[in-house]
Amino acid sequence: xxxxxxxxxxxxxxxxxxxxxxxxxxxxxxxxxxxxxxxxxxxxxxxxxxxxxxxxxxxxxxxxxxxxxxxxxxxxxxxxxxxxxxxxxxxxxxxxxxxxxxxxxxxxxxxxxxxxxxxxxxxxxxxxxxxxxxxxxxxxxxxxxxxxxxxxxxxxxxxxxxxxxxxxxxxxxxxxxxxxxxxxxxxxxxxxxxxxxxxxxxxxxxxxxxxxxxxxxxxxxxxxxxxxxxxxxxxxxxxxxxxxxxxxxxxxxxxxxxxxxxxxxxxxxxxxxxxxxxxxxxxxxxxxxxxxxxxxxxxxxxxxxxxxxxxxxxxxxxxxxxxxxxxxxxxxxxxxxxxxxxxxxxxxxxxxxxxxxxxxxxxxxxxxxxxxxxxxxxxxxxxxxxxxxxxxxxxxxxxxxxxxxxxxxxxxxxxxxxxxxxxxxxxxxxxxxxxxxxxxxxxxxxxxxxxxxxxxxxxxxxxxxxxxxxxxxxxxxxxxxxxxxxxxxxxxxxxxxxxxxxxxxxxxxxxxxxxxxxxxxxxxxxxxxxxxxxxxxxxxxxxxxxxxxxxxxxxxxxxxxxxxxxxxxxxxxxxxxxxxxxxxxxxxxxxxxxxxxxxxxxxxxxxxxxxxxxxxxxxxxxxxxxxxxxxxxxxxxxxxxxxxxxxxxxxxxxxxxxxxxxxxxxxxxxxxxxxxxxxxxxxxxxxxxxxxxxxxxxxxxxxxxxxxxxxxxxxxxxxxxxxxxxxxxxxxxxxxxxxxxxxxxxx
Numbered sequence: 117x118x119x120x121x122x123x124x125x126x127x128x129x130x131x132x133x134x135x136x137x138x139x140x141x142x143x144x145x146x147x148x149x150x151x152x153x154x155x156x157x158x159x160x161x162x163x164x165x166x167x168x169x170x171x172x173x174x175x176x177x178x179x180x181x182x183x184x185x186x187x188x189x190x191x192x193x194x195x196x197x198x199x200x201x202x203x204x205x206x207x208x209x210x211x212x213x214x215x216x217x218x219x220x221x222x223x224x225x226x227x228x229x230x231x232x233x234x235x236x237x238x239x240x241x242x243x244x245x246x247x248x249x250x251x252x253x254x255x256x257x258x259x260x261x262x263x264x265x266x267x268x269x270x271x272x273x274x275x276x277x278x279x280x281x282x283x284x285x286x287x288x289x290x291x292x293x294x295x296x297x298x299x300x301x302x303x304x305x306x307x308x309x310x311x312x313x314x315x316x317x318x319x320x321x322x323x324x325x326x327x328x329x330x331x332x333x334x335x336x337x338x339x340x341x342x343x344x345x346x347x348x349x350x351x352x353x354x355x356x357x358x359x360x361x362x363x364x365x366x367x368x369x370x371x372x373x374x375x376x377x378x379x380x381x382x383x384x385x386x387x388x389x390x391x392x393x394x395x396x397x398x399x400x401x402x403x404x405x406x407x408x409x410x411x412x413x414x415x416x417x418x419x420x421x422x423x424x425x426x427x428x429x430x431x432x433x434x435x436x437x438x439x440x441x442x443x444x445x446x447x448x449x450x451x452x453x454x455x456x457x458x459x460x461x462x463x464x465x466x467x468x469x470x471x472x473x474x475x476x477x478x479x480x481x482x483x484x485x486x487x488x489x490x491x492x493x494x495x496x497x498x499x500x501x502x503x504x505x506x507x508x509x510x511x512x513x514x515x516x517x518x519x520x521x522x523x524x525x526x527x528x529x530x531x532x533x534x535x536x537x538x539x540x541x542x543x544x545x546x547x548x549x550x551x552x553x554x555x556x557x558x559x560x561x562x563x564x565x566x567x568x569x570x571x572x573x574x575x576x577x578x579x580x581x582x583x584x585x586x587x588x589x590x591x592x593x594x595x596x597x598x599x600x601x602x603x604x605x606x607x608x609x610x611x612x613x614x615x616x617x618x619x620x621x622x623x624x625x626x627x628x629x630x631x632x633x634x635x636x637x638x639x640x641x642x643x644x645x646x647x648x649x650x651x652x653x654x655x656x657x658x659x660x661x662x663x664x665x666x667x668x669x670x671x672x673x674x675x676x677x678x679x680x681x682x683x684x685x686x687x688x689x690x691x692x693x694x695x696x697x698x699x700x701x702x703x704x705x706x707x708x709x710x711x712x713x714x715x716x717x718x719x720x721x722x723x724x725x726x727x728x729x730x731x732x733x734x735x736x737x738x739x740x741x742x743x744x745x746x747x748x749x750x751x752x753x754x755x756x757x758x759x760x761x762x763x764x765x766x767x768x769x770x771x772x773x774x775x776x777x778x779x780x781x782x783x784x785x786x787x788x789x790x791x792x793x794x795x796x797x798x799x800x801x802x803x804x805x806x807x808x809x810x811x812x813x814x815x816x817x818x819x820x821x822x823x824x825x826x827x828x829x830x831x832x833x834x835x836x837x838x839x840x841x842x843x844x845x846x847x848x849x850x851x852x853x854x855x856x857x858x859x860x861x862x863x
Contacts, residue, residue, distance in 0.1 A: 170221045171355070177218035178351030184210030185344045192337060205256040205278065208340050209249030212285035215347025216245055218354040219292050219313065224306035225502040225562065228521070232514045233303060241288045248281040275336050282339035286324075289346055290317040302509055304502050304562045308359035316353075317346050359562055426551075426560070429453055430567035443483075443585075445578050449571070450477040453551065465531070465550035468579065469495075494524045495538050495545045502562075503569025504538040509559050535560060537572040541580040549575060624672045624685050631669030634788045637781030644673060646773045651677030656737075656767060657744040658751055660774040664823035667720065667746040670775055675716040680742050683715030690721035698729055701736070709736060716742030723747065723759040734763035743767070778823040785816055792828060793843060796835040805835055810845040814853070 188207025220238050224230040255277045293314040300306045324342040328335045353359070433452040446466060453464035454477060466475040467490050474488040497520075498506035511525035528536065532553045539547040549572055560568075635644050650657050651674040659674075661667035668687065675685045688695055688708050701707050708717055722730060722745045737743050747754060751768055754760035778785070789807055797805030807815075811834075820826045833851050834843045 171223050173221040174218055174223055174351065174354035177214045177221065178348075178355055180214035181211045181218065181344075181347045181351045184208070184214060185348060188340065188344055192340065201259065201278075202253070202256040204340060205249065205253045205281075208278075208282065208285075208343055209246075209253060211344050211347040212245055212249065212281075212289070213242065215343075215350040216241060216285075216289055216292060218347075218350040219289055219310075220296060222296065222300070222306045222309040222313075222354045224300065224303035227304055227501050227510065228497070228514045228518065229302045229510045230304075230306070232517050233300065238292060241292050245285050245288055248284040252277040252281040278336045279339055282343045285343050286317070286321050286339070286346055289350065290314060290321060293317060293350075302507075302513055302559050304560070304565055305359050307559065308562045309353045309356065312359065313350055313353040316349055320346055320349075426564045426567075430564065430571050433571050443582055446475065446575070446582065447477060447483045449549075449575065450475070450483065453549075464552055465533070466575075466579075467536075467548040467550060469546055490548070491523055491527050493520065494527060494536060495548065497521055497524050498536065498538045498548075499545075503565050504540070504572070505535055505560070505565045505568055506538075507535040507560050508533065508553070535568075537568050539572045539576045539579055541576050546576065547579050621676075621682055624676055624681070627669050628672035628676055629669075630666065631673060633791045634781075634784035634786075636787065637776070637783040639776035640781045640784055643670070643773060643776055647674045648677035650674060650771065650773070651742075652679075654678060654680075654739065654742065656742075656771045658768040658772040659744060659746045660750060660772055661746050661748060662775060662777045662823055663748065664821075664825035665775050665777070666824060667775060668718070671716075671718045671744050671746065674744055675718075675742065678716065678742050680715050684712055685716050685718065686712035687718045687720065690719060690724035696726050696729065698726075698732060701729060701732055709741065712741060714740070716744060718744040718746065720746040721748070722764060723754050727761050730761035730764045734761060734765075734767050737767055778820045778827060782816060786812060788824075788827065789815060789831065792831045793835060796832060797841075800835055803841065805838060805843060806841055807843045808845065811843050811848055814845055814848055818853075 184207045186207070188204050188211060191201065191203030191205070191207055216238070224233075293310050297307060297310040297314055300310065320342050324338055328338055429452060433449045450464050450466060463476045463478075467473070467488065468475070469490065472488055472490060473485045475483055475485045477483050494506065497511075498504045501510070506524070506528075508525060508528045511521050511528065515522050515525055528534075531550060533550045534553040535551045537549045537551075538545050539549060549568075551568075632644070635641055647657070647670060657671070657674050659667050659670060661670075671687075672685065675681060686708055694700065695708075701709070704710060719725075719733070722733070725733075745764075745768060747760075749757075751760060751765050751772060755762060755765045778788075789812060793805040793807060797803055815827075815830070822829075830848070830851070830853055831843075834847050834853075837850060838844070838847050
């Protein structure tokens with residue numbers, strides 16, 4: 117909106133000026149219309165000038181400098197008229213004051229120093245500039261509205277006032293820039309702007325004085341243009357977005373001025389004094405200008421390290437940080453930054469927050485790390501600094517007003533660090549890069565801070581990659597440890613399982629040996645072979661056991677013949693009331709199906725279980741589990757009686773094997789008797805017992821309707837009463853044992 121208003125008023129002003137000029141009015145009447153319009157447009161910039169920050173005041177000062185420079189340009193074009201000289205004086209005065217304002221209001225980056233800084237008072241400087249130009253404007257105004265004779269002023273008095281005012285303005289602006297540079301040397305941005313402007317201002321002043329002293333140009337237009345240029349440069353430098361770029365351009369311009377402008381002035385003076393040699397002077401000047409233009413950038417690059425001594429080290433470190441492998445890249449960065457300290461008394465440091473460690477590179481170029489404690493205040497204070505770079509000079513300058521920064525300052529001083537830069541991963545601080553103090557005496561420049569910021573941003577990616585790699589290595593090590601531990605545990609478990617399986621299998625074999633101790637009778641061999649055949653085939657077994665016979669040894673024979681012999685043989689007694697609950701059979705932990713998983717489930721007297729449980733057993737049974745049931749009566753009889761569920765009976769169809777009664781296997785009697793007496797003798801007398809033939813013959817004549825249980829009872833009583841190492845016939849008769857009156861079943 118301001119630009120539209122300015123353009124509109126400018127057009128109107130020129131139109132009004134043309135009308136006034138055509139009406140024959142005095143020169144000052146139409147000549148002052150345009151400057152008056154410009155002043156009116158810019159008047160609103162003064163209304164809240166005192167309420168604005170340095171950035172707004174700098175922009176306003178630049179606008180004012182441009183506006184007054186336009187007025188001065190109009191006056192300079194009409195310099196032959198007295199009214200033109202007045203406009204020139206007013207325009208130059210306004211531009212000089214605007215340039216002085218811009219010099220005192222150079223923008224700075226937001227930082228601890230900038231927030232704590234107090235603006236200096238430059239009233240004396242403004243007073244001198246105002247007084248000098250007030251005199252010049254007064255003289256020019258007096259000459260514009262009255263005759264010189266009436267004022268009794270010597271000719272050229274306005275010229276002298278112009279020269280004096282211009283020189284005073286240039287000197288005060290340059291001196292103010294130098295004083296502000298010294299006072300604000302720690303304010304990033306402001307110091308760079310002030311240094312650039314002071315250098316250009318001195319170069320302009322020297323060139324103008326040299327050209328004026330040699331009489332090449334009239335002093336009034338020369339010094340006026342120089343003052344206007346200095347004011348515009350002050351405003352432009354104050355609002356520059358990248359002051360470090362301005363500094364580099366300034367260095368190149370100064371180099372160009374030294375190499376080309378000063379020789380050109382000298383050659384111009386020579387040509388003026390020797391008109392006949394003017395062509396030669398012009399040719400030499402052109403050659404010098406061409407050479408200077410080619411050499412200026414290279415010379416400027418050689419001069420820049422003096423004002424930005426750490427920039428080259430940061431750039432070298434930035435190239436090193438681009439190495440793909442994180443750890444070698446970080447080591448290379450520290451090696452490159454070691455050049456910051458010429459004496460190598462202090463070394464750059466890389467601090468990591470997780471885990472808290474410091475990494476340095478020794479003189480031999482080897483990295484070493486050690487634990488360290490980093491105060492939280494350092495990273496917290498650095499968070500508000502430009503590029504998160506915190507310098508010891510900045511902390512030292514605000515330590516009196518800001519007590520909370522003193523621990524951070526003490527930590528940096530103890531470590532002999534000039535500055536630290538916080539390294540981020542996303543928005544999370546993960547470390548810091550510490551720069552050694554070394555022999556550095558000057559403060560960090562904005563270009564160095566931004567180069568360091570670019571380096572730490574790249575370091576953030578490398579440290580994050582290094583941390584991820586370290587964490588992955590830790591996880592890999594942990595995984596390997598866990599794997600080794602798991603393999604060891606698995607090996608132990610397998611050994612324990614194998615031992616348990618061997619123990620279980622040994623117990624099952626010991627149980628089976630009770631049936632295998634006597635398999636001489638044909639019926640015994642037939643039953644044993646049938647059991648082994650069914651076990652090897654994995655078929656279910658229905659074992660018909662006569663009263664008094666222990667069926668479990670025969671179930672053990674069946675189990676040992678199966679592929680599941682190394683797994684468990686789990687026996688369920690149908691008379692156990694705890695097995696009557698259906699939920700017990702469905703449980704994932706206590707169910708017999710779970711306990712016998714992979715092995716054989718043997719159920720003794722399943723007809724005693726509830727029908728619902730029997731039905732569930734018949735439905736849940738599958739081929740992954742060996743199944744054996746022990747019944748005292750044939751399955752068909754149990755089904756007819758209604759005591760055995762048909763589903764379970766269907767599962768056992770064709771699976772019945774009968775255990776032969778003791779009377780049906782007389783060939784096994786001798787082996788059975790000797791085995792039992794051996795065990796009983798050891799238990800009762802500490803020595804094995806035998807049996808005399810007469811006693812064995814007496815036993816053979818008995819049918820033993822109670823089968824093994826009856827034989828065991830007779831032998832126990834005989835062993836207790838036996839004298840010596842043999843059970844004799846009289847011992848049996850003494851017990852009342854006699855086969856007389858018993859019907860012997862012939863096998």
